[in-house]
Amino acid sequence: MTNEQREKITALRHQGFGYTAIANSVGLSKDSVKAYCRSHGLAGEKAESHSLAEVPTQLCLNCGKTLIQHPGRKQKKFCCPECRTAWWNAHPEAVKQKAVYTFTCPECGKEFTAYGNAKRKYCSHGCYIAARFKGGDA
Template sequence: MKNQDIIKLNDLRQQGKGAAEIAETLNLPLNTVKSYLRRHPEADTSRVCPQCGKPVVQKEGRKEKKFCSDKCRNQWWNSHQSEIKKEAYYTLVCQFCGKEFESYGNQRRKFCSRKCYGNHRKKLAGKVFSG
């Protein structure tokens, strides 16, 4: 079955259609539709992957999933960059070189790069040993 067939099948299933009616509507073999329905009893038709249309299987007691896999999640976010909430960007000043830099999600960051952090540590070590 193609992804489009799965999406249509889930829509018809949500409307309360039976296997025979779904098979006839989608022009699929009845046993194919029955097998799909039997293999996916837990598939909540209201939760389908926005990237590929497959049902999203939710494990009980876990955070609600929106995508069927990490691959689909990454593909969707890479193709929808404008929808990312960029609220956690902070403009900071590097304590070693004084250059302004942006940090995502961490407003307590002190250095713009690992290189500046390393140079800062070397500078401190030099003061301790020479002083």
């Protein structure tokens, strides 16, 4: 039994899964899981859920892999951080931007928007430099 399997057994047992469901998920025999649970104080409680199949599954929004949702936890949308980043970068319109501010640049007079910075003054670094060093080299 690997350390990864031990961690997964402990996590699933704390979530209320039974020996058979854990054994199927981890790839060990039911008796091995039961022996591990007994020796580590994870036995003695009746499992709330007898099968991992009872947990509703969804698909990753980016790659379509099956996601296993765990009861009592936040619903997953992505299988990994890479998929999450890739999907959000491809769908910027889905971001609920609450802190969008509109300004007028004092240097060029162009109107621009900035996300998350209520104190921004200039539309670009070029306008900032032009305003900062008016009159030539300093």
